[in-house]
Each structure stands twice: as structure tokens, then as C-alpha cells.
Amino acid sequence: MSGSLKLLKLINVILEHVYKFLGLTNPIPEVINAFITAAISFAVISVFVMFLVWMERKVSAHMQSRIGPNRVGPFGLLQTLADAIKLTTKENMEPQKRDKIPYFIAPIIAFVATFMGVVVIPLDKGVTIQNLNIGVLYIIAITSFTVIGILTAGWSSNNKFSLIGGFRSAAQIISYEIPLVLSLVPVIMITGTLDLQKIVEYQAHAGYWFVGPQIIGFLVFLTASTAESNRAPFDIPEAESELTGGFHTEYSGIKFAMFFLGEYISIIIGSSVAVSVFLGGWIAPAFMNFLPVPGFFWFVIKVLLVIYLIMAFRWTFPRLRVDQLMDFGWKILIPIAILNIFLTGLWILWFSKGV
Amino acid sequence: MIPVQDFLYLAGLIFSIGVFGVLSRRNAISVLMGIELMLNAVNINLLAFAKFWGWTTLNGPVFVVFIITIAAGEAAVALAIFISIYRKFKDINVDEIKYLNH
Amino acid sequence: MEQFVFWCIAIFIVLSAFFAMIMKNIFHCALLLAAALFGVAGIFVYLGAEFLALVQVLIYVGAITILIIFGIMLTHKMMDSKIIVMNKQVVMSAVITGVLGTLIILTIYSTAHWILPALKNSESGYLTHSITTASVTKNKKVVTDVYTLGPALINPKKGFAFAFELVSILLLSVLIGATVIARKDQEG
Numbered sequence: 276m277s278g279s280l281k282l283l284k285l286i287n288v289i290l291e292h293v294y295k296f297l298g299l300t301n302p303i304p305e306v307i308n309a310f311i312t313a314a315i316s317f318a319v320i321s322v323f324v325m326f327l328v329w330m331e332r333k334v335s336a337h338m339q340s341r342i343g344p345n346r347v348g349p350f351g352l353l354q355t356l357a358d359a360i361k362l363t364t365k366e367n368m369e370p371q372k373r374d375k376i377p378y379f380i381a382p383i384i385a386f387v388a389t390f391m392g393v394v395v396i397p398l399d400k401g402v403t404i405q406n407l408n409i410g411v412l413y414i415i416a417i418t419s420f421t422v423i424g425i426l427t428a429g430w431s432s433n434n435k436f437s438l439i440g441g442f443r444s445a446a447q448i449i450s451y452e453i454p455l456v457l458s459l460v461p462v463i464m465i466t467g468t469l470d471l472q473k474i475v476e477y478q479a480h481a482g483y484w485f486v487g488p489q490i491i492g493f494l495v496f497l498t499a500s501t502a503e504s505n506r507a508p509f510d511i512p513e514a515e516s517e518l519t520g521g522f523h524t525e526y527s528g529i530k531f532a533m534f535f536l537g538e539y540i541s542i543i544i545g546s547s548v549a550v551s552v553f554l555g556g557w558i559a560p561a562f563m564n565f566l567p568v569p570g571f572f573w574f575v576i577k578v579l580l581v582i583y584l585i586m587a588f589r590w591t592f593p594r595l596r597v598d599q600l601m602d603f604g605w606k607i608l609i610p611i612a613i614l615n616i617f618l619t620g621l622w623i624l625w626f627s628k629g630v
Numbered sequence: 631m632i633p634v635q636d637f638l639y640l641a642g643l644i645f646s647i648g649v650f651g652v653l654s655r656r657n658a659i660s661v662l663m664g665i666e667l668m669l670n671a672v673n674i675n676l677l678a679f680a681k682f683w684g685w686t687t688l689n690g691p692v693f694v695v696f697i698i699t700i701a702a703g704e705a706a707v708a709l710a711i712f713i714s715i716y717r718k719f720k721d722i723n724v725d726e727i728k729y730l731n732h
Numbered sequence: 733m734e735q736f737v738f739w740c741i742a743i744f745i746v747l748s749a750f751f752a753m754i755m756k757n758i759f760h761c762a763l764l765l766a767a768a769l770f771g772v773a774g775i776f777v778y779l780g781a782e783f784l785a786l787v788q789v790l791i792y793v794g795a796i797t798i799l800i801i802f803g804i805m806l807t808h809k810m811m812d813s814k815i816i817v818m819n820k821q822v823v824m825s826a827v828i829t830g831v832l833g834t835l836i837i838l839t840i841y842s843t844a845h846w847i848l849p850a851l852k853n854s855e856s857g858y859l860t861h862s863i864t865t866a867s868v869t870k871n872k873k874v875v876t877d878v879y880t881l882g883p884a885l886i887n888p889k890k891g892f893a894f895a896f897e898l899v900s901i902l903l904l905s906v907l908i909g910a911t912v913i914a915r916k917d918q919e920g
Binding site: 631632635636637638639640642643644645646647648649650651653654655656657659660662663664666667670673674677678680681685688691692694695696698699700701702703704705706707709710711712713714716717722724725 | 734735738742745746749750752753758761762765768769772775776778779780781784787788791792795796799800802803804806807816817818819820821822824825826828829830832833836837840841880881884885891892895899902903906907909910911913914916
């Protein structure tokens with residue numbers, strides 16, 4: 276792909292110019308480079324999240340025959356910005372009997388853990404923030420930190436609604452992490468790699484996307500990642516009719532914004548992994564191959580489609596009860612995922628020569 | 631390049647801290663935490679020696695995998711036992727639970 | 733730089749492990765333990781075992797610490813920190829631990845000098861080939877990633893297939909045993 280944007284190289288070139296301008300001749304220290312890359316990704320992701328919040332409100336409005344936000348900016352696009360300004364300038368209310376240090380670090384853990392997953396997502400051919408040869412495992416491992424943040428928030432708020440919400444949320448995330456991992460295993464068995472970039476390249480070479488042969492895995496992954504990010508119909512942890520606000524009941528202002536941002540980033544990461552593993556990542560669809568657009572474009576389009584699907588779930592399915600949720604995870608999703616692994620193993624054994 | 635002794639010093643310190651926790655805490659969950667620390671120190675040692683021998687054998691990393699697996703199983707059973715003890719004694723301090731039957 | 737970061741991580745681990753063992757509020761102890769275990773994953777990266785580092789994060793931080801926090805929440809009252817956490821033998825155990833730690837460190841210190849002649853030929857301070865086994869395979873580096881660890885685990889001839897099966901059975905019995913023990917409506 277000739278027109279692919281070499282994001283990191285671009286940043287590097289710009290940085291080198293800045294360095295020369297400042298009169299420094301040494302090569303850029305890796306640490307500074309990493310910090311700047313992190314800052315840029317954070318800015319891009321935040322803007323994207325703002326767009327997603329707007330999109331979520333528009334989608335829900337459309338599904339309920341409303342108009343949605345339309346006052347601030349064109350089509351109400353700046354509504355989220357206004358909300359963000361409101362959130363950050365709000366008074367920061369804290370419960371008096373909170374557990375001070377854990378209360379302070381809980382949103383940071385939850386946010387940083389999800390944000391770190393962005394690092395290995397393949398944006399275009401050869402373009403990742405930092406490619407790891409164990410990328411899939413990295414995302415799964417690093418996002419499991421969120422549970423600690425949530426449990427800490429629930430415990431340190433010193434409020435029974437927060438505690439029960441944190442408990443439910445943690446139980447749900449741990450339970451649904453198992454089908455999430457198991458649904459990725461067949462693809463790893465076929466491609467023989469944990470590198471997300473190589474998984475996408477395998478699909479480019481093979482000429483098909485894994486959503487075809489691994490349709491079961493895709494559906495299980497989509498369900499499990501919806502549950503992982505605590506979204507409806509799996510939003511029992513913050514079911515407002517039962518638990519007021521779940522684990523972030525006692526959080527306000529910027530700390531609440533961090534939980535909120537983390538939740539949306541986890542949706543982005545979930546759908547990016549789904550796109551990279553099952554929907555061919557940055558590969559253009561076969562019938563639109565002639566278009567001179569970079570792979571990054573297709574990647575974003577696919578991610579937005581998956582996110583739209585997840586948003587549509589919210590208004591399509593009723594909320595589950597806690598016991599139904601656990602039954603669904605343990606008695607339906609996990610057996611299906613294990614069966615899928617078994618069938619894929621048989622398929623590899625009989626029909627493909629080697630891995 | 632960090633010399634192999636540094637890893638061993640670190641592992642020794644972590645192991646000693648774990649032993650201290652196991653010997654001195656009253657709370658059973660704290661004792662479990664101490665055991666986890668000791669297992670981690672052993673893992674560091676195994677990997678440090680595997681690196682010291684130039685990765686010519688995989689015995690060290692494989693043992694680390696087994697230790698991590700068994701530690702997970704051990705934690706699960708231990709916490710199940712603690713919860714069951716808590717239901718009977720309303721307390722999980724190891725120096726107050728003297729009876730195996732109640 | 734490498735040394736500096738290593739010692740930063742090491743001090744971080746030792747401090748958080750130490751405070752995890754002496755703090756009064758057990759919930760803080762669990763969080764500090766999670767921090768220490770995460771630091772150990774960092775040390776694994778330094779040792780060149782990235783795969784095991786991620787397994788460490790996934791299982792220790794993502795599963796065991798959360799189990800421990802669950803245990804704490806189910807057996808403690810919220811914000812219950814004014815209790816005696818050490819038992820009667822705290823002084824004795826401090827002495828024993830001090831002696832043990834000194835012994836370990838002295839042993840490593842003396843052994844480090846003893847093995848130095850074996851390392852004279854290597855620049856990095858690590859052996860590049862096995863000096864004890866008969867089949868000397870020089871520069872044959874085994875990378876600890878999935879492609880080598882997987883076969884080593886289940887290879888029936890050279891590998892650890894039997895131990896692997898044993899661990900599987902152990903995990904199954906743990907699953908059943910933990911459920912049976914923690915069940916609420918059990919008899920007597």
C-alpha cells in the first residue's frame with residue numbers, strides 16, 4: 276500500500292527538525308520519543324472518544340426516533356466538548372470517610388490500564404505505535420488491570436452501592452475474560468502467531484477474513500468484549516435502577532471523566548482487536564481494492580462499524596439479571612468457544628498441511 | 631548488562647520479606663500473600679539461572695509456568711478455605727483457630 | 733541507564749513487598765502486593781522472558797490479586813483497620829528473617845566470586861554455551877516465547893508432557909474442590 280501513512284516516522288522526522296531548531300545534534304532519546312508518542316496518541320484517542328460519545332447519542336436518538344444533540348456546533352458535534360468542559364470544571368466532591376490513597380489512584384489505574392492497550396493495535400501496514408510479537412496476549416494481560424481499579428474504587432468509596440457495583444463488575448469482567456481469550460485461540464492456532472500485525476498480514480495473503488471460517492469465534496468475541504466494557508445489555512454493574520451508579524457512584528468531576536474515558540477506550544480497543552483479528556484490519560475489501568486510500572482509512576471505517584453494532588446492541592436487547600449474566604457466560608459462551616477451538620483443531624489436523 | 635548476582639540478591643530479599651510475612655502476620659490472607667511473594671522470588675531465580683546458562687535449556691521457564699499455574703490453584707483453594715472458616719469462626723486469624731472440627 | 737532502571741524497579745518491588753507485609757489496612761497490603769508482582773513482571777522483561785512477564789501480569793496481577801481482594805472483601809468489614817495485625821512471635825520472626833536474609837545474601841556474594849573464573853571468556857557476564865553437558869551447543873539461543881515453550885511443555889519425549897497432564901488434573905481438582913469448600917449450604 277503506497278499511500279499508507281507512516282505515522283511514527285512522521286512524528287520522528289518532525290521531532291528531529293525541532294531538535295535541530297533547538298541546536299541539539301544528538302539523536303533523540305528514546306524516552307522522550309516515547310513520551311511524545313504517548314501524548315499524541317492520548318490527544319488523538321480523546322478526540323476520537325468525543326466523537327464516539329456524540330455518535331452514541333445520535334445513534335440512540337435515531338433508534339428512539341429523536342433528533343439528539345443539535346445545538347452546540349454543526350450537528351451538535353461540539354456537545355461532547357461542552358460536556359467535557361463542564362465535567363472538568365465541576366466541583367470535585369469526595370466522601371469524607373473515603374480511603375484516601377486508593378480512592379485517588381483507582382481511576383488512574385482503570386484509565387491507564389485500558390489506555391496502554393492502544394500500543395499494539397495495527398493501524399496500517401507496518402504502522403503500530405510499538406509492535407510486540409506477543410501483542411494479543413499483551414492486550415489481554417494489560418487490560419485485566421482495570422478490574423483492580425474498579426475493585427479499588429468500589430472499596431475505597433466506603434459506600435455499599437459502590438462496593439456491590441465494584442463486586443459485580445469485577446465478577447463480570449473476570450468471567451467474560453475467559454470466553455474472550457478462548458474465542459481468539461482458534462485464530463492464533465491457524466496463523467501460528469500472537470503478533471496482531473502478522474495476523475492481519477496472514478489474512479491479506481490468504482485472501483479471506485477470519486470472520487468467514489471463524490464466525491462463531493467472532494460472535495463470541497463481540498459478545499464477550501461488550502460484556503468486558505460493561506455496556507448494555509451487560510451493564511448490570513451500573514444498573515441505575517438497582518445500584519444508583521455502580522462503582523463510580525462517589526466519583527465526580529475529572530475522576531469520573533477518567534472512568535468514562537476508560538470505558539470508551541475499552542470499547543475502542545475491543546472493536547480494534549475484533550477488526551484486526553476477524554475483519555482483516557487495514558485490508559481493503561476485495562471489491563474496493565482499486566481506491567487509492569490508505570489502509571488506515573479502512574481500519575477506521577471497520578472500527579466505526581463494529582462500534583455502531585455495539586451501540587445498537589444497547590437499544591436492542593433488554594438488560595440481563597446477574598444470575599442470567601453468569602449463566603450465559605459460563606454455561607453458553609465458554610462451551611461454545613471450547614467447541615470452536617476443538618473444531619478448528621480438527622480442521623487444521625485434517626485439511627491444512629502444517630500450521 | 632546486569633550481572634546475574636543482582637537478580638539473585640533481589641530474589642533473596644523478596645524471599646526474606648515473604649518469610650517474614652508468613653511468620654509474623656495474624657491474618658490468614660496476609661500469610662497467603664507472603665507465600666505468593668516467596669514463589670515469585672523463586673521464579674526470578676529460575677529465570678536468572680536460565681539466562682545465566684545462556685538459554686541452552688528450557689527447564690527454567692517451564693518450571694516458572696508450572697509454578698505460576700500451581701500458585702493460581704493454591705490461591706483459589708486457600709481463599710475457599712478462608713471463606714469457609716470465616717463462616718464458622720467469624721474470624722480468619724491463624725493464631726486463634728485451634729480446632730479442626732467445630 | 734539499564735542498571736539504573738533495574739535498580740529502580742528492584743527498590744520499588746522490595747519497598748512495596750515490605751510494606752505489603754507490615755501495613756495495618758489489609759486492603760492496602762493487597763494493592764501493594766499487586767504493585768510488587770507487577771514489578772516482578774518488569775524484572776522478567778529484563779531477563780528476556782517477555783512471554784512469561786505477560787503471563788505473570790495476567791495470572792498474578794489479573795487473577796490472584798483479584799482473588800485475594802475478593803477474599804478480603806468477603807471476610808473483613810469495610811475500613812476496618814484498627815486491629816492488631818502481628819502475632820506474638822513478631823520479634824522472633826524478624827530475627828529469623830534477618831538471619832535468613834543475611835545468609836542468602838552472603839552465600840550469593842561468596843558464590844559470585846567463586847564462579848567468576850567460569851565467566852572469564854564471556855563478555856556479557858553470562859555463559860553463551862553450556863559448560864557442563866557433553867553436547868556443547870554454542871550460541872544456540874532458546875528464546876522463551878510461545879513457539880519454544882509450547883513444544884517444550886507437551887513434547888512427549890523430551891518435554892514435560894507428564895507434568896503438564898498432572899497440572900491439568902490438579903487444576904481440575906482445584907476447580908471442584910474450591911467450589912465444594914466455599915459452597916454455602918454444605919452439611920456440618
